[in-house]
Amino acid sequence: MIRFAWLQLRVQVRTALAALLAFGVVLMVTGPHLASLYGASGISACHGGACGTAASRFLSRLAITSPYPIVYVLGIGLILAAPVIVGVFWGAPLIARELENRTFALAWTQSITRTRWLVVKLALTGLVAMAVTEALSVSYAWWADPISKAIGLQGPYPVAPEFGGDRLSLVIFASHGITPLGYAAFGFALGTATGAIIRRAVPAMAVTLAIFAAAQIAMPLWVRPHLIPPDRTVASGPSFVESAGVNLGNLTAAIVPGQPGAWIISSGAISAAGQPVDTVPAACVPPPPAKPPDPGRCLGNRGIREAITYQPASRYWSLQWIETGIFLALALALAGFCFWWLRRGRT
Amino acid sequence: MSFVVEATGLGKQFGRRWALRDCSLAIPAGRVVGLVGPNGAGKTTLLHLAVGLLAPTSGSIRVLGASPADGPEQLGRVGFVAQDTPVYPRLSVAQHLRMGAWLNPSWDSRIAGSRIRQLGLDPGQRAGTLSGGQRAQLALTLAIAKRPECLILDEPVATLDPLARREFLRSLMETVAAHGISVVLSSHLTAELERVCDYLVVLVASRVQVAGDVSELLSSHHRLSGARREAGSLPASQVVIEESHTDKQSTFLVRTSDPVHDPAWTVRPVTLDDLVIAYMSRSAGGPEGALRPQLKVMS
Numbered sequence: 001m002i003r004f005a006w007l008q009l010r011v012q013v014r015t016a017l018a019a020l021l022a023f024g025v026v027l028m029v030t031g032p033h034l035a036s037l038y039g040a041s042g043i044s045a046c047h048g049g050a051c052g053t054a055a056s057r058f059l060s061r062l063a064i065t066s067p068y069p070i071v072y073v074l075g076i077g078l079i080l081a082a083p084v085i086v087g088v089f090w091g092a093p094l095i096a097r098e099l100e101n102r103t104f105a106l107a108w109t110q111s112i113t114r115t116r117w118l119v120v121k122l123a124l125t126g127l128v129a130m131a132v133t134e135a136l137s138v139s140y141a142w143w144a145d146p147i148s149k150a151i152g153l154q155g156p157y158p159v160a161p162e163f164g165g166d167r168l169s170l171v172i173f174a175s176h177g178i179t180p181l182g183y184a185a186f187g188f189a190l191g192t193a194t195g196a197i198i199r200r201a202v203p204a205m206a207v208t209l210a211i212f213a214a215a216q217i218a219m220p221l222w223v224r225p226h227l228i229p230p231d232r233t234v235a236s237g238p239s240f241v242e243s244a245g246v247n248l249g250n251l252t253a254a255i256v257p258g259q260p261g262a263w264i265i266s267s268g269a270i271s272a273a274g275q276p277v278d279t280v281p282a283a284c285v286p287p288p289p290a291k292p293p294d295p296g297r298c299l300g301n302r303g304i305r306e307a308i309t310y311q312p313a314s315r316y317w318s319l320q321w322i323e324t325g326i327f328l329a330l331a332l333a334l335a336g337f338c339f340w341w342l343r344r345g346r347t
Numbered sequence: 348m349s350f351v352v353e354a355t356g357l358g359k360q361f362g363r364r365w366a367l368r369d370c371s372l373a374i375p376a377g378r379v380v381g382l383v384g385p386n387g388a389g390k391t392t393l394l395h396l397a398v399g400l401l402a403p404t405s406g407s408i409r410v411l412g413a414s415p416a417d418g419p420e421q422l423g424r425v426g427f428v429a430q431d432t433p434v435y436p437r438l439s440v441a442q443h444l445r446m447g448a449w450l451n452p453s454w455d456s457r458i459a460g461s462r463i464r465q466l467g468l469d470p471g472q473r474a475g476t477l478s479g480g481q482r483a484q485l486a487l488t489l490a491i492a493k494r495p496e497c498l499i500l501d502e503p504v505a506t507l508d509p510l511a512r513r514e515f516l517r518s519l520m521e522t523v524a525a526h527g528i529s530v531v532l533s534s535h536l537t538a539e540l541e542r543v544c545d546y547l548v549v550l551v552a553s554r555v556q557v558a559g560d561v562s563e564l565l566s567s568h569h570r571l572s573g574a575r576r577e578a579g580s581l582p583a584s585q586v587v588i589e590e591s592h593t594d595k596q597s598t599f600l601v602r603t604s605d606p607v608h609d610p611a612w613t614v615r616p617v618t619l620d621d622l623v624i625a626y627m628s629r630s631a632g633g634p635e636g637a638l639r640p641q642l643k644v645m646s
Contacts, residue, residue: 001449003445003449004445004446004449004450007438007442007445007446008435008438011437101435101436102429102430102431102433103433103434103435104400105395105400105427105429105430105433106429106433106435106486106489108399108400108416109398109399109400109416109422109425109426109427109429110422110446110447110450110451110493111419111420111422111423111450111451111452111453111493112419112422112450113416113418113419113422114416116419344402
């Protein structure tokens with residue numbers, strides 16, 4: 001059965017490998033030069049505060065050096081797209097196409113049980129899908145390593161928004177580490193289950209796409225922040241000014257003092273009495289021509305503080321493992337559903 | 348007598364609709380059995396239940412004495428050719444044969460190879476570009492080369508042109524002759540059935556209307572025509588299957604094991620087509636009283 005499953009999968013695998021190879025060539029061609037730019041930037045030999053300066057300089061120069069920003073964004077796009085492609089083009093037709101073309105009557109009347117047929121199809125296609133996604137993600141991580149290192153060193157305020165935020169920011173988290181594996185398994189199992197229910201490949205593809213997109217939006221917005229109970233802190237005095245930073249106008253936190261790279265989940269100013277403060281008091285922004293006081297100090301003097309909930313940067317791998325585990329568990333549950341669904345004999 | 352297919356109170360429900368309901372039948376082994384009935388009689392559902400593609404909602408079905416699709420061994424004992432003979436359009440003829448070899452331990456590549464050569468199929472050709480007749484022959488080859496004990500075919504020739512139909516049935520009959528396997532073949536083309544089947548089952552709305560050896564059925568049914576009279580006036584040994592009357596004349600299709608001697612009748616033999624149509628139209632509107640006891644006799 002493995003040989004037959006491979007026979008049916010060959011074309012898709014060939015396409016995936018061609019795409020992977022093409023992207024790999026781009027990485028191989030541009031990677032060494034990127035590494036040499038990083039070597040010349042002096043980041044690797046820096047000490048203390050000089051590192052942030054060197055990293056910022058490296059990133060701001062890289063941001064206007066073709067083709068690095070494009071390859072960086074393209075790589076993230078490919079890694080995020082791979083699980084969707086796997087779900088839509090490998091998962092959704094897996095059962096739906098057999099039902100639609102009525103070839104299930106051929107496949108399931110050979111001397112092999114339907115359960116075994118599905119085990120081999122799911123395992124082989126699922127593992128290939130995960131391997132392709134992981135190969136993409138690992139080769140990209142190798143290429144982007146200088147950029148990731150510089151982002152980690154550049155200090156609280158990103159100089160090159162082209163390269164996204166730090167490791168816990170939404171898109172970077174989803175496209176690095178082990179999460180792409182979980183997404184690929186989930187996307188594939190979701191597509192297969194949807195195809196089994198809908199029984200027609202093209203509608204199943206559309207529904208798979210919609211559900212996968214919904215999951216990818218719901219996860220970072222509502223689930224990931226609470227995978228581990230977030231930490232809370234209240235920044236007052238000088239650290240309030242530091243925290244509010246560029247966001248003074250709307251009184252939200254831009255950074256968590258003393259927690260570089262932390263992921264801010266929610267923040268807001270509170271008065272000395274503990275009431276939320278939505279707008280900057282008029283006294284701190286007097287109308288011109290009066291000379292405005294230093295707004296940060298002005299607010300600080302009035303006892304206004306910043307309440308922040310956040311995930312510290314140190315939880316990166318814990319969050320990665322938990323999120324990947326959740327998607328792998330969902331994938332297994334969906335695969336189990338497929339077995340149950342086919343065994344009900346409602347073809 | 349051993350049976351290829353034995354069903355008891357068999358039913359299959361799709362949503363709220365019963366595709367097959369309370370169906371009981373026994374199809375003997377070692378025969379070429381034609382399963383006939385109008386569209387919607389439940390033929391395809393019955394055959395899918397027999398090969399285990401469907402699980403029954405109620406009742407039970409046994410094929411060659413075992414539960415359908417109950418493990419690889421049972422799957423290997425039954426060859427199936429589905430309606431419209433589906434194949435993988437992107438795989439070549441040779442790849443289909445390889446699939447058969449990989450998925451069936453009892454695969455006989457000599458049978459498969461020689462059939463493909465005889466049919467003149469190009470092994471490298473994609474199945475999607477085969478003609479309907481060639482596709483049906485490929486599907487039949489796959490079902491035969493796994494060396495099944497029984498072969499189940501669901502309307503295999505319905506969409507074929509007359510020539511391809513004849514070719515298909517001829518190669519089916521050659522296989523039956525060479526390997527002595529039981530065949531169950533559903534169709535609504537009675538002319539084709541007459542050529543290949545030696546046993547007939549007429550299924551209408553999940554009910555077996557008549558079942559039996561084809562030559563016995565033909566010899567025990569007669570068409571009687573003569574001066575107008577009522578069905579009630581016929582002897583008790585003659586079961587009226589179909590009757591039609593004009594002002595002066597009556598025509599009956601009767602089943603009887605006794606010879607008809609009444610000189611008032613012109614007695615003519617019936618064709619299989621007459622027989623099938625008579626039983627099908629009787630169940631559509633005629634009296635149902637005589638059906639149950641007759642069913643018991645047959646099974």
